[in-house]
Structures are given as structure tokens and as C-alpha cells.
Amino acid sequence: MPHPLRWTFVFLVLFTASATLFLAGTVFLAHLTAWLRTVRDAHLLDVVSAVLAVTGILAVRRALFARLARKPGPIQITSAGSTITEGGPAVDGILADIRQTLTTISISTPQSFPNAPSSSNILDDVKTAADTTKNVVATAAALLNAILQVRHAYRVSVLVRGPEGARPCGLTVHVTMLPGNHGVIETVWGDDWADVVSQAAHLIGSFILPRSRLAALPPWTSWHGRNMPSELFHHHQQARHHLREREYERAIGAFHRALKIDTQNSYLRIELGQAQEQLGLFMDALATYADVISVESWYDRQLWRRLWGVHKTSMDGTPPKRFGRSPHGRDALLIARYRLVSRLAAADRLADQWQRGLAPTDGGTPRNPIRAVERHALRGRLKGWLAGYAVAYCDQQGLTDPQADVFDAGRTRVRHFLQYVATRESAQLVSDYRWTGGRRRPGMPVSQTALNVLAVWAPLYLDFADAWLHTNGTDERRKKPPTAAELDLKIENVLKKKPARAREWQEYYNAACAVAVALGDWPGNTVDEQSRKELARCAVRYLERAVNCTDSGNVSVYAQWLATGDQDLNPLRTTSEFVVFLDRYLPNDELRVPRPENLLTFIMAMHNIALLHRYAAMRAAWWSRLRRTASQEELEAENRVAGMVRAFALNDRDWRTRLELIEEALSFAHRTNQRTFSSALPQFQADPNIRRYFADSSSRSVNEYYDGIAAKRDGVWQRVLALLPEPSTGNGNGQPVHTTPGAAMAFWRRLADELSAALHSDYGTNSAEASVSQPAAVANEPKTNSR
DSSP: OOOHHHHHHHHHHHHHHHHHHHHHHHHHHTTSOHHHHHHHHHHHHHHHHHHHHHHHHHHHHHHHHHHHHHTTOOEEEEEEEESOOSSOOOHHHHHHHHHHHHHTOOOOOOOSSOOOOOOOOOOOOOOOOOOOOOSHHHHHHHHHHHHHOOOOSEEEEEEEEOOBTTBOEEEEEEEEETTTTEEEEEEEEESSHHHHHHHHHHHHHHHHGGGSGGGGSTTSGGGTTSOOOHHHHHHHHHHHHHHHTTOHHHHHHHHHHHHHHSTTOHHHHHHHHHHHHHTTOHHHHHHHHHHHHHHHGGGOHHHHHHHHHHOTTTOOSOOOSOOOOOTTOSHHHHHHHHHHHHHHHSHHHHHHHHHOOSBOOTTSOOBOHHHHHHHHHHHHHHHHHHHHHHHHHHHHHTOSOHIIIIITSOHHHHHHHHHHHHHHHHHHHHHHTSGGGSOOOTTOSSOHHHHHHHHHHHHHHHHHHHHHHTTTSOTTTSOOOOOHHHHHHHHHHHHTTSOGGGOOHHHHHHHHHHHHHHTSOOTTOOOOHHHHHHHHHHHHHHHHHHHHTSOHHHHHHTHHIIIIIOGGGHHHHTSHHHHHHHHHHSOOSSOOOOOOTTHHHHHHHHHHHHHHHHHHHHHHHHHHHTTTTOOHHHHHTHHHHHHHHHHHHHOTTOHHHHHHHHHHHHHHHHHTTOOOOOOOOOOGGGSTHHHHTTTOOSOOOHHHHHHHHHHHHHTHHHHHHHHSOOTTTTSSSOOOSOSSHHHHHHHHHHHHHHHHHHHHSOTTSSGGGOOOOOOGGGTTSOOOOOO
16 A cells, blocks of 8 residues: 655665665775776766666655555546447536545544534645746756656546446446556446446545545544455445435445445444434444444453453353454444443433334234334343343342343333443443543543543433332432532533533533433422523533534534434423524524424324325326326336335334335336435424414423324324225236226325325314323323334
8 A cells, every 4th residue: 555655765775775885886996096986986976876866756756646645635537438429428527427426425434423424525626737938947847846746646537338238327437546557447337327426436435545544544444455345335425425314214224235245344333323313213223332342342351351241141251362453443432332321321212112012003903013023133132231230230129030120120110220221331431431541542532521421411310210210109219300500510520620622512512411311301300490491591501512612514413413313302302492592503494493302203203104195196196197108017016016005004113114115216206207206304393283383272282292293193004004905906816906097196196195184284183182002111101102
């Protein structure tokens, strides 16, 4: 791999050797005859000087090439022509699209909490200059400048290919590294030019990245100096693009495709876990982080021994004699442990998913069996990882059977146990990453102060769970929420250890999350309105300080996580103080109203219906155009489509089932030249019912209003299933489910109208009829309906 100092070192070695030989020759020549000293010595000096000059110039030139290759510097992109004689795309346009795609390649380092990845420009403009001077000195200087002026270290040649069989669009890309012309030639194919251009740009990026200093940073540390598969880089870039566009199902699918190629890349797993959190798959995310810790702990002797002591029942063998250095560096383990603690501490939604079985059917078809099976498998995996903690928890709580008394004991006990584990792990995390512990390094993704705030935040969550666990106990045993002044004092005692000017975004953000816990629904302790306002103002004050200590670009990157995704802020989102904060620091043209605590549940209910509604509307419009020209083959294709829609209505909580519908809708939109299908997770303000909230005549709270809407929308799927043909219809005998184009158009219109009514109906009246079934053990707790 190129290194800027390599050729400089070669030059110094040659210079030293040549100077030594020259001095030795001079001493030897001094003893020769006068005519040899006077005639040939001058010629020898000229020859040696010329050799040194040429060697030095070539070494500097190679060093400049290596410097640009590692930077990486400018890239020269040229056209090799086109095999398409007529009707093809403009070659200049293809090159311009490749340059544009290269400028949006995302190479940012994974962070400690979910965000929209930023884009970095790895393509610089090539500048040219000419020297028109004609004197001898200027000519010599111009010649030297021409030799040493290295404008680019990579050359790319692109050939546009015509259709070959079922592959309509293709580009042959030749990437070379100068000056040695080492490179790669590969042809990429796709269904449209946008996809082919993206693959070509990512092929260029996968060749350049491992040869540059960018590969020394996550997530590509293990590929530094190695040949990276272009498919791996392409899938990762697709995943990050989908994250920026809020297309989380497609992002998770792309991360899984990347992990099939690079199975042990801990940073890809962390990004996958963060995408799962954004989509409300909290059990999946917890299992992902636990897997990363299990893998990376092999490179941390002290952590491995501690985990082995906790998980003796699920870890066999003894610690290895030698522990190597992780190929992914130190950051992956820290981020995974931090996210695991965060996920365990905010255990409300996690406990819901742990206890959830099949969705209530009210006598209809059982729904979401795929997700139920997956949750059961995840419970089995996590039980093995948590078994050692369960034994210690039983000893502390006076319980006997971890399986019956913890894992199967109901939502309240499970939540208390998970937050007990979070408190233990947070204390260990703070201890492990002190500056005196040996693991801490400058520039790590989570600062020591941010970790120290966990010492306030995690125990507060445990107190909250303990209050619910002892709801029927005495007032002395039941924990009470702290006041704003008490929390502010504890947090400031932590923050003051670091100078105010050196504090970072995450330290203040964690402080705001800690205050938000006190805003939760603590049992038996009715906090007066004034105290709630003080807590809300305290939390918002920390959020304001977090925003003010970073730049605007970073705020926009984390805006989605702050406004919707982070479960720690759920109690704060229901307050008017948080609404004012959003208006002030994240302005937009939408109506601002208080948000429910179960915000992600409400958005997902809207998202799933909107996906199928857009697809049904597209097919209805298509059949409307084909009423007179539809073929029998197109009618028979309705069998497959109807089966896919029925599977979606049965398993709308399974991300793979949603992804299948999204991919089909995108392909259908491309085939029929319809507008692009959007699979982005909708914004809260996009729901029409937020405007009706102000007109709601009842005295229901924000949570009651929006939870009722989500529950009623969840009931629409039984009506959708009633509209769909039975699975046996149209199968086996080749008969289509719709015999005429008119029947197909009427079906899709009826389905689209039903889904549109579910999205736009006024649920403000009689919403009290909507209810979400909960286990009997949690009948006295706030209702939730997570994924």
C-alpha cells in the first residue's frame, strides 16, 4: 500500500549511499595522476550529480503520488466510449452522475447512538495550469514543476455497455492507481442507469478506501491494506443512504447483506442494532449488541474473565492464554456496551416485547405469527446471556427459580430485572473506562463524563421499576421520584469535573435523559403540575446546552433520534416545554403539538397502513389504464400479488414481510413508469389526527388520545383480511383471483379506500372503545403497545 514516506526514505538511502561512494572515489582519485584528477574528476562529479538529481526527483514524485493515494486526493474520471450506437444515455451525463455519487459516499465513523450518517466528499476538482514563459530559467523551472506536479493518484475509465440478455444497463469500470497502473477492471449491471451508476461509484470507492488513510477509521479498520469486495462497500453505502432517508426496513436488509460478506465486522453489527432501534425492534437490537460484546470481549482479558464468571452456564472452557488485539480497534466494544446499557435501562418497551405473544384477534385470524416466533427465539438467546445475572438477582431479591421467578414472572418483574442488569453494567462500564483503567484513549466515541452521568441515570431507572414492583407495599419501601433541584444537583456534581468549555453534546444529552426519567408515570406519587414543569424545564435546559455546544450539522444528524427515536425522552415529549424546544432549535412548517409517550407505536401503526395504501393505489391506477388492453398473464400475476398482500396483513410487524412489499412496490413503480414509491418512516406531524386533537371535546390526555388511535388502526387489518381472497383461491388450477381487469381495478380501489379511511378517519370520538390487551400481571400499569 502507498505511504508518503516510503519514497522519501528510498531517496535518503540512495543519497547517503551515493554521497559515501562519491567521497570514497574522491579520496581514491586524489592519488592518481594529475591529468586523471583534472580531466575525469569533473565528469565524474557531473555524472554523480545528475544521478542524484534524477533519483531525488523520481523519489519525490512517487512520494507525492503516495500522498494523494492515502489522502485520498483528486480522481481523474474519463470516458472509454460506448457500445450503444443510438438511443443510449449520454456518456458525459453518466460520468457526471458517477462524480456526484462519489461526493455523497458516507465514510463517517459509527457513533454511540443512532443518527443519520453524514456524507463525505472523496472527489476533488482537478486544477490545471500552464506556464507560458520562454527564458531558460523559467523553462527549467516549468519542466521541474511539470515533473513534480502530481494532480491525481487514481485514474478511472468508464465504458458504457449496451443490453446483454436480461441485463439492460451496464458499465465497465477500470480503476488504476498511479504511477504503477495497478488496478481493477469490473463490469456492473442493473435494471436502470441510476442503480448501475451507484454500483460503479461504489466499486471505485471500494478500490480507493483500503489504500487510503480513511480505512484506518471505523468501520473499515479490518480492511486497511486489503482488497475490499465491491459488493460489501455497495451494500453498506446503500444501508447508510436508506438510514438518511428514514427507510429503515431497506437499511436493515442492506446491513444484513453486507454482514453476509463481512460477518465479523462489529461496526456493521452496531449500525444494524441502531437501525433496529429506530424501527422499534428492541429485542433484536439488544441481541445484536450482546453478540458484539461476546465477540469483542475475546480481545479484552479483564472483561472476558468477568463475563465468563457471570455466564458460566452459557460459556464453556477457560480463558485463552493469549489475547490478541481486536482488528476493529477499541471503539466497537465501548459503543456496544454503551448501547446495551441504554437498551436495558429504557426497558419499558423491551419488557413489552419480551412478554408479548400473538396479537389479540377478537375472534378473527391470528396475526403476526412470524414476529411471535422470532420473539420466542430472541428470548431464548437473551436468556442464555442473562442467566448469570438472573442468579445474582434472585439472591438479592430472595427468589429461588430464575426461570419461573424472573423470566416468566410477568412484565413488572422482567422490567425490574432488566434495569437491575443495566445498573450493574453501567457501574462496571464507568469503572472500566476511567483514565486509570487502561482502556481509555483520547478521542473515544463516549467521553468519561458522559459515562459518569450513567451513575445518575441507570439507578434512577431502577428506582422507577422498583416503585412499580412494590406498588402494593408500604410508602417507606416504595421509591419516589426526585425533584428537579435534587436531580440538577447530582448531575452538576458530575459535570463540574470537566471544564464547561470542554463539555460535549452527549454529556448534556445524557443529563436530559436522566431528568426525563423523573417525569415518568411513577405509581402512587402524583406529582403536581408545578413540579412537572420544573422537571421539564430542567431537562429542556440540558437539551439546549447540548445543542449549543455543537454545530448545526451535528444537530440535524441527530434530529430524528431526538424528536422520535430515543425512548429515554418519551415522558418529556408529552410536555409543552419540549414542543417549544423543537420549535426553537428544530424548526419546520408543520404543526407542533405534544407527543404521546408511545410515539413509535403510533408512528408504526400509521407507517404500516400507509405502505399498503400507496401500493394499492398504484395498482388501482395501473389497472384503470389497462382496462382494455390487459392480458391473461397479467391477470394471473394477481395470484402472487394477492398472496403477498395477505401475508403483509397477517404479519405487518415483521420487517422482512414489509421489506418484501416495499421491494415489490418499487419494482412495480419502475415497470409501470409510475412515481417513485416512498417507504420512509412518516413524521409524526404527517398524521391528520394531530390537528383534530385540539378539537377533541373529551378531557383525555395526550397518551390516551393517540394510544386509542393506534389501537383502532391496528384493528383495520381484520377488515383488510376479509377483503382479500383466501389462500387457496386461484392456486393450483391456474385460475386468476380476478377474472377481468374491471374486477381487479375494483378490488384495489376498495382496498385503497379502506386503508385511506383508516388513515384519515376522525378517531377523536368514541376513542375510549379502543383498548389494547395487556397481560393480567400489568393491569395496573400504563398501557403500551410496542412492536
